[in-house]
Amino acid sequence: MTKIVIDNVWKEYDDRVVLERVNLALDDHEFLVIIGPSGVGKTTLLRLLLSQETPTRGRILIDGEPIAPEPTADRGVVFQRYSVFPHKTVLGNVMLGPQWAASPVLGRLFGARRRALEARAMGLLERVGLADSADKYPAQLSGGMQQRLALAQALIMKPKVLLLDEPFGALDPGTRKSMHELVHELWEENEMTIVMVTHDLSEAFLLGTRVIAVDRPRTDPQAPERFGATIASDFEAKIRAVRDSHRFESEREKLRLTLVSSHDLPADGPAVRALVKD
Numbered sequence: 001m002t003k004i005v006i007d008n009v010w011k012e013y014d015d016r017v018v019l020e021r022v023n024l025a026l027d028d029h030e031f032l033v034i035i036g037p038s039g040v041g042k043t044t045l046l047r048l049l050l051s052q053e054t055p056t057r058g059r060i061l062i063d064g065e066p067i068a069p070e071p072t073a074d075r076g077v078v079f080q081r082y083s084v085f086p087h088k089t090v091l092g093n094v095m096l097g098p099q100w101a102a103s104p105v106l107g108r109l110f111g112a113r114r115r116a117l118e119a120r121a122m123g124l125l126e127r128v129g130l131a132d133s134a135d136k137y138p139a140q141l142s143g144g145m146q147q148r149l150a151l152a153q154a155l156i157m158k159p160k161v162l163l164l165d166e167p168f169g170a171l172d173p174g175t176r177k178s179m180h181e182l183v184h185e186l187w188e189e190n191e192m193t194i195v196m197v198t199h200d201l202s203e204a205f206l207l208g209t210r211v212i213a214v215d216r217p218r219t220d221p222q223a224p225e226r227f228g229a230t231i232a233s234d235f236e237a238k239i240r241a242v243r244d245s246h247r248f249e250s251e252r253e254k255l256r257l258t259l260v261s262s263h264d265l266p267a268d269g270p271a272v273r274a275l276v277k278d
């Protein structure tokens with residue numbers, strides 16, 4: 001179980017403010033979805049949670065402790081572009097992380113420890129529907145299968161936090177739907193917190209227990225880099241209400257239509273309208 005607190009976080013690159021005053025308290029076992037216009041700073045926020053970047057100001061706490069300054073195994077990540085190793089088999093890819101963690105010099109395990117890891121990796125491949133492809137190489141897999149592999153690769157490290165950066169963005173609609181189901185099931189089975197970035201609003205409301213929109217509340221035409229983005233909307237209450245509804249699908253659609261309707265936008269509507277592509 002993992003709680004995340006983002007406390008007045010800013011991220012600046014030289015004179016350019018990308019994020020400002022980001023505040024968020026995330027409960028145990030949440031599925032947070034981040035939406036927002038292109039280039040606004042969504043990936044930057046994920047990279048801060050991964051410790052690939054450090055805040056210029058503010059702090060991030062995980063379970064009450066300051067976040068580790070370097071990426072750690074308890075924070076897994078899956079990107080839109082497949083991040084698997086092309087020269088390793090499917091099984092080899094899944095075993096790689098634990099092998100490097102246990103044996104940083106050789107990157108290999110032997111004997112009983114190797115067999116135990118292999119059994120665990122095969123169990124996970126079974127879970128994501130890739131057991132029959134264990135001996136294949138990534139180039140022999142479809143896009144959806146490669147994303148399943150990337151998920152297995154992240155999950156074998158038993159992450160407390162799983163970060164997903166548009167993980168379904170490159171997939172066709174059918175594959176996307178089955179990936180939604182898989183990720184939702186894996187989130188329910190594992191006691192982890194998920195933070196996902198997406199451009200797809202219906203995906204956001206389908207999967208998220210909480211959806212936040214990131215946008216720039218202030219702009220200076222003379223100095224476009226002066227102000228950064230922050231959390232412009234937090235749809236937690238609406239999501240909960242919709243999830244509790246017996247007519248989830250139709251309620252979700254109604255909510256979506258409300259958000260895109262120019263007559264009935266929340267006060268921060270322009271930010272949300274800019275997100276809607278479909």
Ligand SMILES: Nc1ncnc2c1ncn2[C@@H]1O[C@H](COP(=O)(O)OP(=O)(O)OP(=O)(O)O)[C@@H](O)[C@H]1O
Pocket residue numbers: 013018036037038039040041042043044045
């Ligand atoms: N290392 C860096 N140095 C300078 N600027 C950076 C750096 N990393 C990101 N940026 C800038 O920060 C801004 C936010 O980038 P980010 O990738 O977080 O946006 P995003 O919301 O994820 O975009 P998209 O939806 O297009 O993926 C961009 O303008 C980007 O150019």
